[in-house]
Amino acid sequence: MSLPQPVPPSWKDLGKSSNDLLGKDYHFQGASLEVKTQTPSAVAFKVQGTRDSKSELIAGDIEGKWTDKVHGLTLTQTWTTANILKNQIEVENLLAKGLKLDLATxxxxxxxxxxxxxxTVYKQSGLHTRxxxxxxxxxxxxxxxxxxRDGFLVxxxxxxxxxxxxxxxxxxxxGYNAPEYAVTLHALNNLNTFSASYYHRVSRDVEAGAKAVYDSKSTHGGVALEVGTKTYLDASAFVKAKINNSGVIALGYTQALRPGVKASFGLALDTQKLNDANPVGPSHKVGVQFVFDS
Known part of the structure; x- marks a missing residue:
């Protein structure tokens, strides 16, 4: 008798380990600030704002989220600086175990x-549908x-x-997911774009990953390749680095300054334009993010 299978990742989370390694914590598009607070009545507030270093435009939003864990109900309301009002109602495990209903407006x-x-989302052993x-x-x-099943994903x-x-x-x-590594192959855009991603936890303190993308309809041709790594310096800080086949190097550094306070710094350098007169653009970019979570 085979053991119960775990719930596999959702479609959007296939290759998530590699995507997060190569995409998150590189804050080089400007300056951003995020503040999170929570009230005793289970209402969480989040305020975030970003100043784009290229356009110098400032965008932000304020979000309020109320959660009733007993009934599996979550209500989220957001108001953005573009004067857009967003509402989301989520109900999970109320009508059936593993079933989540969601209305976003x-x-x-x-x-x-x-x-x-x-x-709608339905999750069971060995199955994840949306x-x-x-x-x-x-x-x-x-x-x-x-x-x-047994680490294999389709x-x-x-x-x-x-x-x-x-x-x-x-x-x-x-794809295939193992405790220390994961491999995922995608055929997207009506099977016209193909991507392969790889993630490996080399040790407790080091992670590595790579992603290759080929678009059969691209006028430029060739394969877009990106490789990166993440190294934990200690329990409160880590460094990330990546490079693509266009010669762009990105660096990220994240430091927990104290419980609930985190700072992240990012730098992107185009190695083919190192002699650019402007050290921070448009070829090169720098940025910073501060997060306060109470």
Missing amino acids: SLSPEKGAKTAVVN AALDVFKGPTFTADAVLG GAEAAYNVTGGNITRYAAAV
Whole structure:
């Protein structure tokens, strides 16, 4: 008798270890600040703002989240500096174990634009499925599923335009997850874009990963390749570095200054334009992020 299988990752989380290693904690697009607080009544607030170093525009939002863990209910409301109002209602494990229902809406009063997406997630041993209906766009119905057994993963995604009566997007993926490494292969954009990602926890303090992307319809051709690593200096700090085949090097440093306070610094250098007169742009970029979490 085989052992119960764990719940596999969702479609969007296939290759997450490699994507996080190569994509997160590189804050070189400007300066950003994030403040998180929580009240005794289970209401969490988050305020974040970003100043883009290129456009010098400042964007931000304020978010409030109320969670009722007993009934599996979560209500999130967000107001952005672009005057967009967002609401999200989530209900989990209420109608059935492993079932999550989600309604996400947004409204731009100035432009009169609105969106409404109904999401469902169902998770069980060896199975992770999702479905979404975009009410005002199409409407479009999107569904994906991931099957997992003994570390092997197989997934697929498809989008269907209800009005047009045709499939607008489809993709597939296979992968293998082990405790210390993961490999994922994707065929995206109607099987026209192919990507392969690899993640390896070399030791307790060192992680490494790589990702290659090939677009069969790209006019430039060739394969976009990116490799990176993450090293923990101690329990409160780590350094990240990556380089792609275009010669761009990115560095990131994150330091926990004290419990609830974290600072991150980022630098991107185009090695083909090291003689650029402006040391921080447009070829080179620097940035910083501060996070306060009470």
